[in-house]
Amino acid sequence: MSLFDDGQIDVGGAGCYMCRRWRQCKNPKIKPIGNMKKGLLFLLEAPSQGQDAKGRIDTGTAYDLLKKTLAELDIDILEDCRIMFSVCCYGRSKEITENYIDLCRSNVWTEIKKVQPKAVFVLGKSALLSIIGRTWKRDRGEFSSWEGLSIPDKNLNTWILPIYSPRDFLKDDQYKDISKEAEWVRQIRKGILLSKKKIPADTGLLPNTEILHGPNRLSYLKSLLSNKPKYLAFDYETNCLKPQLKGAKIYTVSFATNSETGVAMPFDDEIIPLVRKVFTDRSIKKIASNMKFEDAWTNVILGVPVRGWWHDTMLCAHIEDNRSLYSGLKKQVFIHFGVPDYSEAADRYLHSDSLKKLNKIHEMNETDLLQYNALDSVFEYKLAMKQRKVFT
Numbered sequence: 001m002s003l004f005d006d007g008q009i010d011v012g013g014a015g016c017y018m019c020r021r022w023r024q025c026k027n028p029k030i031k032p033i034g035n036m037k038k039g040l041l042f043l044l045e046a047p048s049q050g051q052d053a054k055g056r057i058d059t060g061t062a063y064d065l066l067k068k069t070l071a072e073l074d075i076d077i078l079e080d081c082r083i084m085f086s087v088c089c090y091g092r093s094k095e096i097t098e099n100y101i102d103l104c105r106s107n108v109w110t111e112i113k114k115v116q117p118k119a120v121f122v123l124g125k126s127a128l129l130s131i132i133g134r135t136w137k138r139d140r141g142e143f144s145s146w147e148g149l150s151i152p153d154k155n156l157n158t159w160i161l162p163i164y165s166p167r168d169f170l171k172d173d174q175y176k177d178i179s180k181e182a183e184w185v186r187q188i189r190k191g192i193l194l195s196k197k198k199i200p201a202d203t204g205l206l207p208n209t210e211i212l213h214g215p216n217r218l219s220y221l222k223s224l225l226s227n228k229p230k231y232l233a234f235d236y237e238t239n240c241l242k243p244q245l246k247g248a249k250i251y252t253v254s255f256a257t258n259s260e261t262g263v264a265m266p267f268d269d270e271i272i273p274l275v276r277k278v279f280t281d282r283s284i285k286k287i288a289s290n291m292k293f294e295d296a297w298t299n300v301i302l303g304v305p306v307r308g309w310w311h312d313t314m315l316c317a318h319i320e321d322n323r324s325l326y327s328g329l330k331k332q333v334f335i336h337f338g339v340p341d342y343s344e345a346a347d348r349y350l351h352s353d354s355l356k357k358l359n360k361i362h363e364m365n366e367t368d369l370l371q372y373n374a375l376d377s378v379f380e381y382k383l384a385m386k387q388r389k390v391f392t
């Protein structure tokens, strides 16, 4: 999976026909510029009126500031970089709607595929939506919750680097938000360094999953007890958020003892005695994302405490960066491993509007649910190992 999938992109001329922004401007579809000798692509939002009047990207205060900043970092903007817009025509309305971004995405896609940058700096919200709009639909939040992240993309074989647009801190071409500008420069410097590194080989790859039924579940749980893995990530899928709710039930449970494979199984009375033993074995260090959830359900439904808690990926992510919409497992998987949201199909069954309501998990295809559950555990394990390297 990739941030971009070929099939999702409008590659014909229908985009311009539907968009019609070209009819509002003097110089439609302003072309990318730059020789990109250092493999840096800067994706800007949309042309300003001044850029439209001249029909060029390389004009205006925002461009001049980018040029000067890069020069101070020993980068020649036209020799070393490629500069383009995510919406290539000036429009009378200041608002750049998602519709325009969607319709113009094929131009961005075609250019990135052609020039194969080592890093794509996405400057501002429209540019960000141009890159992630089709593959990341949940909890996008404000642009500030993405600023400064480094997301590897397998298909494009590059880093995606959201940074502020100069327009975010230049006001009326006069007042500057100095702290935002300093952060902007810092992120450009960081991105230039990152562009010299290849994206990780496992970017965008889904780990293996194994689904167990009947007696195979018991054999697996016994093997956990005899082999005593050093670390064990586990995850429940349940029909509500609170185990105390009437009718609360665990549907599936999953485990991972390494970063390669997640194992999931339906949860019922037959496996409870062995699951209890696994969770109360202190020598097996436990990993979860939002461990208070697994802890509470184990206490209430299995009647035992979890012993040997070792790592919570959500808590750790929150310590790393306390911005909102950062610490959830799916966002972390996206940021660290370049895997787009794998929970889109499951969300409508697992989401519940209220703490007091049951969700629709019983309507979900069981194999899909188990696959999803297995992925959660293996990604929790993989993420925990990565976080521990940073924090210890």
Ligand code: SF4
Residues within 6 Å of the ligand: 015, 016, 017, 019, 020, 021, 022, 023, 028, 029, 087, 088, 089, 100, 103, 104, 107
């Ligand atoms: S903004 Fe993009 S999609 Fe719209 S008319 Fe211009 S080039 Fe075409």
